Ligand SMILES: O=P(O)(O)O[C@H]1[C@H](O)[C@@H](O)[C@@H](O)[C@@H](O)[C@@H]1O
């Protein structure tokens with residue numbers, strides 16, 4: 001049981017914390033690694049095991065609920081977000097980090113009803129940091145309230161992003177030129193932790209002022225999006241439209257001014273929506 005669980009933690013927190021022990025005990029061990037959509041898109045037996053245990057524990061309690069799990073989708077399960085109560089699960093966010101023992105790996109769980117996120121949990125296992133938010137109830141880190149920085153001036157921002165699993169020329173040149181353009185604004189710095197969920201939670205803590213990503217999946221950011229929003233941050237699509245967790249594009253920021261400025265500077269590369277089958281573009285919906 002984690003050092004951060006407490007009497008106030010709802011059942012789901014306990015589920016996550018229990019599974020973090022599985023992640024942590026495997027963290028130091030040798031891992032059998034399989035590839036998914038690219039040489040940088042990894043999965044291990046622990047990813048699959050943690051997801052199976054989480055889903056069966058939650059299904060046991062809520063048999064009518066639906067699930068969107070990263071590794072279930074990778075195994076061919078249809079991905080569809082409906083109005084039904086739905087659990088969106090990334091059993092290990094930062095699998096490359098997990099394989100390399102780079103100490104930023106997280107379990108991410110979001111819960112939606114009528115397609116609206118009700119709560120999100122991101123547990124950064126090695127750091128022992130439990131980020132949590134409930135709609136209208138604020139955002140917390142190990143029980144302490146979180147507040148975004150409120151920074152309005154892009155030139156005074158630390159911006160977090162990810163170079164994900166894509167290795168094609170279009171995605172790589174778009175991602176690297178985005179970073180270059182931001183650095184030339186200038187911004188104070190660009191960072192990447194290797195886990196989208198923990199990256200985005202830095203905006204909720206105020207330790208970063210913005211996070212943007214193109215190509216991630218709903219399970220990477222569904223939980224951290226509500227954590228940023230409940231910490232007073234802004235979450236939107238990279239084209240400036242309303243946040244859509246299935247679009248595979250996101251900007252999370254300390255303020256609308258910073259979010260809008262980033263939307264002006266960065267470009268997106270084409271990638272299929274998570275809920276779009278066989279859309280025909282280069283990057284598949286499942287990676
Ligand atoms: O470790 P994952 O759950 O696969 O998520 C990764 C993703 O695969 C990678 O492409 C990047 O987007 C990372 O930021 C995600 O956390």
Ligand SMILES: [Mg+2]
Pocket residue numbers: 090092093094196219220
């Ligand atoms: Mg992930």
Ligand SMILES: [Mg+2]
Pocket residue numbers: 047070090091092093094095
């Ligand atoms: Mg994962």
